[in-house]
Amino acid sequence: xxxxxxxxxxxxxxxxxxxxxxxxxxxxxxxxxxxxxxxxxxxxxxxxxxxxxxxxxxxxxxxxxxxxxxxxxxxxxxxxxxxxxxxxxxxxxxxxxxxxxxxxxxxxxxxxxxxxxxxxxxxxxxxxxxxxxxxxxxxxxxxxxxxxxxxxxxxxxxxxxxxxxxxxxxxxxxxxxxxxxxxxxxxxxxxxxxxxxxxxxxxxxxxxxxxxxxxxxxxxxxxxxxxxxxxxxxxxxxxxxxxxxxxxxxxxxxxxxxxxxxxxxxxxxxxxxxxxxxxxx
Numbered sequence: 001x002x003x004x005x006x007x008x009x010x011x012x013x014x015x016x017x018x019x020x021x022x023x024x025x026x027x028x029x030x031x032x033x034x035x036x037x038x039x040x041x042x043x044x045x046x047x048x049x050x051x052x053x054x055x056x057x058x059x060x061x062x063x064x065x066x067x068x069x070x071x072x073x074x075x076x077x078x079x080x081x082x083x084x085x086x087x088x089x090x091x092x093x094x095x096x097x098x099x100x101x102x103x104x105x106x107x108x109x110x111x112x113x114x115x116x117x118x119x120x121x122x123x124x125x126x127x128x129x130x131x132x133x134x135x136x137x138x139x140x141x142x143x144x145x146x147x148x149x150x151x152x153x154x155x156x157x158x159x160x161x162x163x164x165x166x167x168x169x170x171x172x173x174x175x176x177x178x179x180x181x182x183x184x185x186x187x188x189x190x191x192x193x194x195x196x197x198x199x200x201x202x203x204x205x206x207x208x209x210x211x212x213x214x215x216x217x218x219x220x221x222x223x224x225x226x227x228x229x230x231x232x233x234x235x236x237x238x239x240x241x242x243x244x245x246x247x248x249x250x251x252x253x254x255x256x257x258x259x260x261x262x263x264x265x266x267x268x269x270x271x272x273x274x275x276x277x278x279x280x281x
Contacts, residue, residue: 007151008064008082009057011142013092014050015081015114025070025078028063030055034093036101038108047080047114049096051089077144080114082151087137095136102164109174116143121177123154124198124205125170132156133164147188147196173205179219180204183226194230207234215250224257 015034018026031048039046052060071078085092102109112118113134119141126134135141135156142153166174183204187194194200204226211225214237228236236242245259254262 005061005064008052009060010084011082012051012053012085013083013089014052014079015047015083015096016050016078017047017080017114019045020076020080021078022070025067028066032089032093034097034100034114036097038101047096049089049093054089077116080116080143082142083138084140084142085138091137095138099134099136099164102166109171111174116146117181118177119143119154120146120196121173121180121201124202125173125177130164130166147185172209176205176208179208179223179226182219183223183230186223186227187230190231192231200230204230210234214246216246216256218255221249221256224260228260 014029016026016029016031026048029048029050031050033043033046033048035043035046055063067078083092087095096113099113100111102111113122122131122134131154135154138156140153140155142151144151180201184196184201187196207226207229208222211222216222216225225237237246241263242260245254245256245263248254248259249256
């Protein structure tokens with residue numbers, strides 16, 4: 001995953017995840033772990049903040065070349081985030097640390113803001129003002145788009161001081177980002193023409209909510225329901241055969257996915273047999 005030296009040199013901070021990058025690359029950069037109070041003692045599992053602006057240009061470029069050689073050889077992005085901010089390193093570290101744990105309805109919610117897969121969903125879940133709150137003193141938060149060579153960014157023109165308030169639907173959406181990510185991973189594996197956009201991710205979430213309202217309960221069935229809605233149509237589940245499969249799944253007699261696969265694999269076998277018979281006649 002490549003980006004230009006010019007783009008990198010315009011950044012003030014970088015985030016690196018020691019759980020995904022080799023220790024020698026992590027050690028190459030002077031960095032500090034970002035550890036929420038509730039996770040003290042787990043520094044080795046936490047992202048690390050690199051104050052790029054404090055390194056001289058030649059030193060930064062030297063370290064970048066080694067890091068990008070590592071990333072290119074393994075086809076992975078060595079940085080999980082690049083940030084632009086005029087704030088001090090200590091203030092940026094404190095803000096990212098606080099952003100990682102959100103108090104929602106009196107309960108602490110772990111929000112992996114250092115994970116690009118989370119940002120893929122935050123863009124369609126949060127409103128612009130809420131993004132401003134999440135970014136705080138950070139004007140640009142760039143992150144590598146999983147499964148592609150692109151980087152994209154969430155931006156803020158103002159440093160919002162309010163806390164991040166979420167409604168019930170947003171809280172449910174955040175709790176289901178893993179399922180949404182799995183649906184789009186399957187779409188990519190299957191070579192589906194469905195584009196990975198904010199709108200299509202919201203559609204996937206809405207279809208999961210519909211699946212649960214119909215009585216489907218397992219992650220496998222709920223995710224498959226959304227998958228079918230995207231590759232075919234949301235109306236596919238209203239067909240008699242699909243309605244029967246959903247009823248069986250709700251009754252606990254089988255899973256929606258397994259019933260669907262059994263039904264249509266048999267249909268494909270029958271069609272193949274018919275073709276063979278026609279060819280022999």
